[in-house]
Amino acid sequence: MPRATLNGVTLAESDHTEVVEGNHYFPPHSVNTELFRPSETTTHCPWKGDASYVNVEVDGAVVEDAAWYYPEPMDAANNIRDHFAFYGNKVDVAG
Template sequence: MKAVWNGTVVAESDDTVVVEGNHYFPEASVRQDVLRPSSTTTHCPWKGDASYWSLEVDGRTNPDAAWYYPEPKPAASEIAGRIAFWRGVEVTA
């Protein structure tokens, strides 16, 4: 699977976990140089508290385009250490 935004591959892996239609990439497969910290957090009743990253590619920023669960609840333990994308990031095989 590949995650592409602004014409750039930001993540690529054959080992994604799909939860609720979202591919969660291993953190090591995500380009760290395009991630920017975000103060945004959200809560999911069964997955736990999510934190977000913004993407920055070629001078363009996509706010809160990636999210992860630093400490997922037991029901979502398979997404620990993984990052998912949305907001215009294309995830394809």
Template sequence: MKATWNGAILAESDETVVVEGNHYFPADAINKQYFTDSNTHTTCPWKGVASYYSVEVDGQVNKDAAWYYPSTKEKAKNIEGYIAFWKGVKVEA
């Protein structure tokens, strides 16, 4: 699987985990130069508290375009630390 936005490959992995229709990429599969920490947090009743990254490519910022769960609840341990995308980021094989 590959995650792309604005012509850049944000992440690429053969070992994504699909949860609720979203591909979660292992942390070592992302191209860190495109990611900056965000202060945004949301809570999922069964996964836990999500943290977000904004993505920047060629001076364009896609705020909170990626999220992850740094410390999940028990039922979501398989995606702890994995990164998923939305807000126009294409995820395809």
């Protein structure tokens, strides 16, 4: 089952992720958003749309822009609406 962890703490876990461009996108109900902190970072993908980022805080340590999601994706990426993906160089993603 795909799982995202940071320092041994589970951030997300689900057997129903959407894999896009090699990234697991976890559905909103499977993510521990209590560990998320606001980020001002946004990016744009020509076919997915505008991504919003979050910082992740575990045991007082904050990892900036560790995860992103598409709150209003373009039609081609509607399957990942509000799903969270994590940067593999910042968060351990296995599965």
